[in-house]
Amino acid sequence: MFPNLLRLSSRTPPPPEADLNFVIEVNAQHKRPPNPRTERFILGCWILIALKHAAVIYACHHWPMPFHQLWINAPTFALGLLATVVYYWRRRR
Secondary structure, three states: OHHHHHHHHHOOOOOHHHHOOOOOOOOOOOOOOOOHHHHHHHHHHHHHHHHHHHHHHHHHHHOOOOOOOHHHHHHHHHHHHHHHHHHHHHHHO
16 A cells, blocks of 8 residues: 555556556355255245244233243244344345
């Protein structure tokens, strides 16, 4: 950075090696196609999470519980969402 700044301020011509190509080689990796088995597994897990949420809501409304239903449902939803986001984010890269 500083040599370029000094060269710009002194108005000297650039050295001949500055004309060389900077990029010598590019390796492009193709995105892996989505794995349908993994996506079906994620869908199945979300269905199980939904059933668990319904069961916990039913149990909390039907029987007296000393806690709110979100103490059970919120961490389950958050971890499921985190796992799903990590999978799709890593697949995108």
